[in-house]
Amino acid sequence: MNRGTHIFIGLSLGLLICGQRTSLTALCAIMGSIGGWFPDLDLFFKHRKSLHNIPSLLITGTALYTMTYLLAKSFTTVVPGSIASLTAYSFIAGYSMHIFGDSLTTMGVYVLWPFSNYKLRLAKMKSNGFFINFLGVLLGLAFIALWARDYIYSALILG
Numbered sequence: 001m002n003r004g005t006h007i008f009i010g011l012s013l014g015l016l017i018c019g020q021r022t023s024l025t026a027l028c029a030i031m032g033s034i035g036g037w038f039p040d041l042d043l044f045f046k047h048r049k050s051l052h053n054i055p056s057l058l059i060t061g062t063a064l065y066t067m068t069y070l071l072a073k074s075f076t077t078v079v080p081g082s083i084a085s086l087t088a089y090s091f092i093a094g095y096s097m098h099i100f101g102d103s104l105t106t107m108g109v110y111v112l113w114p115f116s117n118y119k120l121r122l123a124k125m126k127s128n129g130f131f132i133n134f135l136g137v138l139l140g141l142a143f144i145a146l147w148a149r150d151y152i153y154s155a156l157i158l159g
Contacts, residue, residue: 027086032090035098039051039095039102106125
């Protein structure tokens, strides 16, 4: 998938995860976008190996949760665990969808690296192909539609 498609899916997942917590909506969307973009930091070093895998996802997600928790504990009166959880979940969701999206391409991903060189390739689409990016945008729009439906529903019911 194109980088923009990964970022869009991450943003839409961040919105959906955050739900109607309007004070954190932008933060969740940003963290989802960053999660959708983050795996491509390995573009010039073992691309689709060093960051396109589950161990890297778990390490970065845990580190992000810990840092966010400590920052929230220091600077806010809000329960730090809720902020840390929502931001980490948004990041992890964007990151996970990036790995899944790239597993649909001809290159695939080394999902268990460095423990295994097993390459996960669920389909054989081109990364920059129209069809895979169109599907990604449709998926992102579906996530936004679900979020908007809940937003409108809660506005009508809760006033």
